[in-house]
Amino acid sequence: DVKVTQSSRYLVKRTGEKVFLECVQDMDHENMFWYRQDPGLGLRLIYFSYDVKMKEKGDIPEGYSVSREKKERFSLILESASTNQTSMYLCASKQRPAKDRTYEQYFGPGTRLTVT
């Protein structure tokens, strides 16, 4: 079974702190993703990575950065946390798609981050 784990289920940080959210997958997937989920807005893509050291901005990258030094690990960084970054953060991984084929994304359990 594919497993995607996230470092914390719940996290409380203060405004201005640097925050690291870690995600690890054990299925050798090339692609990894960070989403945030807010009531009424659904899931929104922050960043994704299609290979080690490769990253692309999603829909809402402002205020975030990412790091992918190893294939199995994808980190989301809030350089200076703000209260509007209070949210549920979800990591996902996926096998690199082949031509005319699609694969499912596997999600972690989520980290509920509160910035006070």
Place this chain on the structure above:
Amino acid sequence: DAKTTQPNSMESNEEEPVHLPCNHSTISGTDYIHWYRQLPSQGPEYVIHGLTSNVNNRMASLAIAEDRKSSTLILHRATLRDAAVYYCILRDYRNFGNEKLTFGTGTRLTIIP
């Protein structure tokens, strides 16, 4: 990727079949139809996907209209564990360099014991 429309919420009785509709009138010929669900306090999980033909797996069935402008996720015998938000998503398989899945707000399914 094209847009989908789903009802905000539905209710069903336990042990009865559930039909969750999704409209996607602007679907293109290369869009796959994906369904994910999100159980309370968990990340989304894959349910099923299809392109043109109806599909079955151990979790559900996917019925796709002949013109592909709509589809229905069928849970054959709902249990309390099926209470979740169900998302219908289109994904153009040509865009395999663009991996974004666009989740809408989905359908919140309530199962009545």
